[in-house]
Amino acid sequence: MAYVEVRGLRKAYVTPRGRTPVLGGIDLSLDEGEFVAVVGYSGSGKTTLVSLLGGLIAPDGGDIRLDGVPVTGPGPERGIVFQHYSLLPWLSVRDNVALAVDAVNPGLSAAERRRITDEFIALVNLTPAAWKRPRELSGGMRQRVAVARGLAMRPKLLLMDEPFSALDALTRATLQDELLRIWGERRSTVILITNDVDEAILLADRIYPMTPGPDAVLGPAIEVGLPRPRQRRHMSLEPAYQKARRALVDFLRSSVSEREAATTEGGPRQMRPGSGTPGSPMEV
Amino acid sequence: MKIRLTSQLILPMLGAACVLLAWTVVSATIAPDLPSPARTWQESRRYILEPFFKDGEMNQGIGRLAFYSLVRVGKGFVLALAIGTPIGFLLGLSRPFHQSFDPIVQFMRPISPLAWLPLGLVIFQKSEPAAIFTIALCAMWPTVINTAVGVRSISQEYLNVGRVLKLSRSRMLTRIIVPATLPYVFTGYRLSLGLAWLVIVASEMLTGTPGVGGFLWQEYNSLVYAHIILSVLTIGAIGFLLDRLMGLVEARVRVN
Ligand SMILES: Nc1ncnc2c1ncn2[C@@H]1O[C@H](COP(=O)(O)OP(=O)(O)O)[C@@H](O)[C@H]1O
Numbered sequence A: 001m002a003y004v005e006v007r008g009l010r011k012a013y014v015t016p017r018g019r020t021p022v023l024g025g026i027d028l029s030l031d032e033g034e035f036v037a038v039v040g041y042s043g044s045g046k047t048t049l050v051s052l053l054g055g056l057i058a059p060d061g062g063d064i065r066l067d068g069v070p071v072t073g074p075g076p077e078r079g080i081v082f083q084h085y086s087l088l089p090w091l092s093v094r095d096n097v098a099l100a101v102d103a104v105n106p107g108l109s110a111a112e113r114r115r116i117t118d119e120f121i122a123l124v125n126l127t128p129a130a131w132k133r134p135r136e137l138s139g140g141m142r143q144r145v146a147v148a149r150g151l152a153m154r155p156k157l158l159l160m161d162e163p164f165s166a167l168d169a170l171t172r173a174t175l176q177d178e179l180l181r182i183w184g185e186r187r188s189t190v191i192l193i194t195n196d197v198d199e200a201i202l203l204a205d206r207i208y209p210m211t212p213g214p215d216a217v218l219g220p221a222i223e224v225g226l227p228r229p230r231q232r233r234h235m236s237l238e239p240a241y242q243k244a245r246r247a248l249v250d251f252l253r254s255s256v257s258e259r260e261a262a263t264t265e266g267g268p269r270q271m272r273p274g275s276g277t278p279g280s281p282m283e284v
Numbered sequence B: 001m002k003i004r005l006t007s008q009l010i011l012p013m014l015g016a017a018c019v020l021l022a023w024t025v026v027s028a029t030i031a032p033d034l035p036s037p038a039r040t041w042q043e044s045r046r047y048i049l050e051p052f053f054k055d056g057e058m059n060q061g062i063g064r065l066a067f068y069s070l071v072r073v074g075k076g077f078v079l080a081l082a083i084g085t086p087i088g089f090l091l092g093l094s095r096p097f098h099q100s101f102d103p104i105v106q107f108m109r110p111i112s113p114l115a116w117l118p119l120g121l122v123i124f125q126k127s128e129p130a131a132i133f134t135i136a137l138c139a140m141w142p143t144v145i146n147t148a149v150g151v152r153s154i155s156q157e158y159l160n161v162g163r164v165l166k167l168s169r170s171r172m173l174t175r176i177i178v179p180a181t182l183p184y185v186f187t188g189y190r191l192s193l194g195l196a197w198l199v200i201v202a203s204e205m206l207t208g209t210p211g212v213g214g215f216l217w218q219e220y221n222s223l224v225y226a227h228i229i230l231s232v233l234t235i236g237a238i239g240f241l242l243d244r245l246m247g248l249v250e251a252r253v254r255v256n
């Protein structure tokens, strides 16, 4: 059995206004140390998938196993980098990270925990800002704190929910490069949720496209044949890049047109600009 | 700069002048017993200019009287916070507690200080603790309710951080729930302080304890109406200052 094994995961939200079926049977598996991306349109249920994997909400059906153990609730062995950072505004950068380090290492001495905290703050290049509060930071710096907090938990599985989607293109590229470097150093098991096709190809070993909801499912996994360590420069010229991109975009496009043929409601969906032109060069 | 001078100094002074004028007209026409502003000043100047003189239990400078009232309000206020804050947290955190006690809170909230005071006298047999009891009981509700609302409106985002980390109950409380609720709590404190000051007059009047309110009632009984106005203005000024002070504290908490 794979390290992470998700079978037939289903979820609908029930509100007074009715039932919204969101996920209609998600299958997904990861080996230890793999970096997998899930790419889908906004509103298709990506955050719902993260909440289920994180154990923050309960599924209607299906099964999640991490390292053979069924997931029944939240826990620090599944770290989450939330879509909206979710930093605690009353704590400094340091204390936000320390909260995680202290929570997962109760057995270590205070000095050792401090060392780990400092190590992860340094890893995301935030040492000079360690004593600042989140409101004093730029969006990119906040996202770095959130990433540091997620990594500092040293989780078996790190879930990242559109970690860079709120950032401007330049900052996003910088943080993607940083994540690429950090992951190269530590090889943790990561599921990256994104709506950015190029981000997924740059970072992931394997990509699952997600059909638009309701009842979203994952399409067949697309292997990214690019060798590591990867470089953003010239990546778009590699045949492996263009192959992965074409497969991904084709699947996402056809899943939308099928959906639109099946239903009358639902206007055009939002994707990152540039995603619609397969193989277009992307260099920052 | 010119606009600020107009809006922050000249216009408020114009407003005050209007009120003084109306007061003068009323005292000169329909209410001859009401002392005019000039007479009020003449009869009160010693109380203001020597604010800390003491000729007897009930004949003291306004500063001294205000000090007694402030100490009393301070005690009642601190008691209100000490009781109200934990009740507010419990109401917000525990569903069974909320179901048990929320109806009682809603029931007790609108009861006037005039109703609690005699009960306080019955319980404590002394006017001073009865007054403090009344102040605390009337002033604590905004703290209770704001704290409870604050706890219930903590963003799920923050709670999820604690859930993922599996924080212990105490760390969840000290690191997430209390700091997230603090702005609401301090809004409650500011409203509670305003209420405590509102209640002081009534409780001093009924118990006859020395303070601005007690002085006001005594001077009414001795027909020195100018001193009623002096007391009223003092109560207003101190209430205004207390609110500003708590507003500053509240703003500091909100910034975090
Ligand atoms: N707590 C909720 N209650 C009801 N509906 C929800 C809730 N959260 C999300 N949804 C709905 O589920 C769908 C998927 O949402 P989400 O998982 O946030 O999508 P994504 O992260 O891909 O943008 C959306 O239609 C959204 O309106």
Ligand SMILES: [Mg+2]
Residues within 6 Å of the ligand: A046, A047, A048, A083, A161, A162
């Ligand atoms: Mg989302």
